[in-house]
Amino acid sequence: MSRDFKREITSLITEQPGRIGLLIKIDGTVVMGYHENDQFRSASLIKLAVLNHVLDQRLDLHEPIQIDPAFAVGGAGVLQLLDQRIWSLQDLLALMISDSDNFASNCVIHRVGLDAVNQSLEKWQFTKTHLNRYLMDKAAAEAGKDNFTSPAESLRLLEKALGHGLKIANWFTNQQFRYKLPASFDESGNGITVYNKTGEGYQIDHDVAKFVYDNHSIEVAMLTFGFQNRLTVIHLFNRVGVVCAKQLVDL
Structure with a gap:
């Protein structure tokens, strides 16, 4: 690892006008942590917990799911715009990850149950990650219910998901939201493969990613x-991603 790598990252994330939690691993070994166990509102990163619960339970991914319009919500995703009312569980999961589809996510959560997802998180010894409400549930949010995770646990969730094979990994390589950590080098032809999942909300921006080169x-x-x-925080994600990509190529 370059002697300048940690110094560059540290100089970027310290003395910023907002809270930051960061965890970086190189070839599976932790090389840097910064408030990595702090709990944050998860936004769409909670979808990683839902995905892993479904996969861990070995549910039939071809199971047909009847879409309930009552779970239709706005924000990210295309399902709210489509007329089809029966989808496979696999298709809903793909939309949940690749397009961060909130409607699809809520349909999956309704199928498996909030309590079941939290029971899986407890079984995996997650203490910072909790699913307490549906996505875009304004009433629940106003009542003080929210979903949570931490940098360390969200990275564990990404690793766990990628361990389920090529089909699942393809949902992350086809992620549509790539304007944060990988934005400055994605699709540049530099040979880096990107697997990532973002989260967004009011004053919330997250990205959990794995970059692979050689x-x-x-x-x-x-x-x-x-x-x-x-714009300040998005630029910060871009700059951190560039430093990480340069370090990866230089390994």
């Missing part, structure tokens, strides 16, 4: 809250 990898979980200027 036989090496860098994994990054970066969670943020409280930045008043969103």
Whole structure:
């Protein structure tokens, strides 16, 4: 690892106007942590917990799911725009990850249950990650219910999901939200494969990613809250991603 790597990352994330939690691994070994066990509101990162619960339970991914319009919500996703009312569980999961579809996510949560997802998290000894409400549930949010995770646990969830094979991994390589950590080098032809999942909300921006180049990898979980200027935090994600990509290629 470059002697300048940690110094560059540290200089980027310290003395910022918002909260930051960060965990970086190189080839599976932790090389840097910064408030990595702090709990943040998860936004869409909670979808990683839902995905892993479904996969861990070995549910039939071809099971047909009747879409209930009562779970239709806005925000990210295309399912709310489509007329089809029966989808396979696999298709809903693919939409949940690749397009961060909130409607699809709520349909999956309804199928498996909030309590069941939390029981899986407890079984896996997660203490910072909790599913307490449906996505885009304004009433629940106003009542003080929210979903939570940490940099360390969100990275564990990504690793766990990628361990379920190529089909699942393809949902992450086809992730549509790639404007944070990988934005400055994605699709540049540099040979880096990107697996990632973002989260967004009011003053919330997260990205959990794995970058693979040749036989090496860098994994990054970066969670943020409280930045008043969103362009500032998006630029920060871009800069952290560039430093990580450069380190990866130089390994």
